[in-house]
Amino acid sequence: MTLEQLGWNDRFAAAFAPHAAAGCVPARVTLELKGFFEVTGAEGARLGECSGKFARDHRSAADYPAIGDWVAVAPQPGDDTRAIIHAVLPRRTKFSRKAAGEHSVEQVVAANVDTVFLVAGLDGNYNLHRMERYLAAAWASGAEPVVLLNKADLNDDTQALIAELGITGRGVPVHVVSAQTRRGLKALAPYLVPGRTVALLGSSGVGKSTLINRLVGERLQDTQEVREADNKGRHTTTQRELIVTPSGVIVIDTPGMRELQPWDASAGIDAAFGDVTAVTARCKFRDCAHGVEPGCAVQAALADGSLDPARWSAWQRLQRAAAYEVRRVNPEARQLQKKDIKKITKQLRQRVHEKSGEE
């Protein structure tokens, strides 16, 4: 398998240059198991383990490799089954959650996802609020969200639901599909490009596994029938969590994504946009709108290339989503007009400023 087939591109290659000079080769994390990783590179899959120095240099959980990460590995001489992980390349996108039981420990559940399908079931298995949160999680991750309304064979009244979900006019593509009858699946072709990484988010039972099977073109995942037969619940066998499908599209399906908890506004922004937050914290004015203000660190960082314009626009989208969320959950805020939303975003931004100042 070539690196390109695993999702490698010029951007990662540029970030990798110093590691190549140090004698490392690139590989992608395709499975994680209790601190061990399956890393797949041009030479195939190996069992990867972080170096001692890596462990000393990286104290926070979020710095450790996650599914989808590109890592710099040193093959072990005389052992072609193992590799030592020396570094994690900067992530293009990432899905995070708070580690279970902990207060604010960020854990990355999937990295470098390009497109995330937000799946809801037209059989009644959908929830307005949950969709909002998935949408917010998608924006926070930096990945491109695409809504899939699955099980169209069970319900034809999709227009009402689409309106109810409040996802129209927000720049998010919506596709009505049926994994069972294959209706609408052809329209997903533009997202299913070789070398591109996709993931699915959605409640249990909406049809994620069935959809993955359709996208993959073979039965790689256990679906409900199988689970019922073995009576042991899901994910009974260890499976690859990053799959390069025969068509070339890369699918990330990890329990971490499946269990991704509803999103918490400020924590989500902090967790997913630490790098952008750090830049905004350097603006001269606390209430900087990052437009034409003097001393705006964002404009400077965009100009000198240290801030990725895609990350910046994802952050702006997230701010809009957060403002929207505030409006939804707070009845008072719901009455607010556009100019007030600007004020809220500003306050939110300030809160993030303050938070990042505390670190």
Ligand SMILES: Nc1nc2c(ncn2[C@@H]2O[C@H](COP(=O)(O)OP(=O)(O)OP(=O)(O)O)[C@@H](O)[C@H]2O)c(=O)[nH]1
């Ligand atoms: N009628 C109909 N049933 C579907 C469709 N897609 C999936 N199903 C059924 O819905 C049930 C749940 O599908 P899964 O693919 O297991 O759902 P999931 O989202 O992977 O669920 P978890 O693994 O629990 O997260 C199964 O019985 C599927 O056969 C569809 O388009 N139409």
Ligand SMILES: [Zn+2]
């Ligand atoms: Zn600014």
